[in-house]
Amino acid sequence: MIANLDGLNKAFESKIRLGIMSVLMANESVDFTMMKSLLELTDGNLASHARSLEELGYIHCEKKFIGRKPNTSYSITDLGRAAFSAHIQALASFINTQQ
């Protein structure tokens, strides 16, 4: 039953990181609060997973101030889009080889 899972990206093994990438694939940019409520996460949890994706260069994080409140918003990079598409391709072809 060990099939070929070479194309899978380790970075997207965590459900949370997978969720962040899915949301950013469908939206131009998403702010911290909305991402948190969509994925039902805590502040720290989201921040650490987002940072690891940012370090890989998959997402871009923009911090700015709206009035006096800090506002963080995330968007996907070209590299991230390519990596995530490849991951989905790998998942899909895995399904195909099983059938």
Next chain:
Amino acid sequence: MENKEVLNTLNDIKEMMERSSKFKAISGLSIVIVGILASLVSAYIYFCMGDYHINTPAKWRTTVIIAIVLLVVAFATVFVMSYLKARHFKLRFTFDTTMRRLLLNFFIPMAAGGLLCFALLSQQHYGLVSSITLIFYGLALINSSHFSYSELRYLGYAELALGLIDCFLVDYAVLTWFLGFGVFHIVFGIIFMLKYGRRK
């Protein structure tokens, strides 16, 4: 077993992409209620205005006031009932990017159409007003269907087609409003409820 897991992952991805980009808490029942309200109001205008030709400034004034009140009541109904639906089924109902995008994409064509109608009415060009309301409402629905249930566009196409047909007819304003805002909403609302009513 693995296979199932991978399928679940792919489903999660799809669901998350949908949920984050589309507003999915519109109440189908409220669409039906809006349709019933609109039918009753058009019937009232038809039967209570002496003859149904809306061709004098006074009749237009009454009609416009009724229409604006109806519009406000209709939006309030959809909004409140959608809110209740969202609470009942624990759906997202917050004023975030998704809802903002939906409202913006709906109200830009609506506002443009509304202003155009006001301009026409103020210059006493009454003839095309009924078709313009339907055409712009149809465009607003088609436009906003990208940010909510994609089926909304079929209602939009229907309103748009009816509006365009109405352009070529004279004196059928009340009848086309009855069809477009009444009957179409009732039919669409029922289909919508059958499809989405019970789930989630």
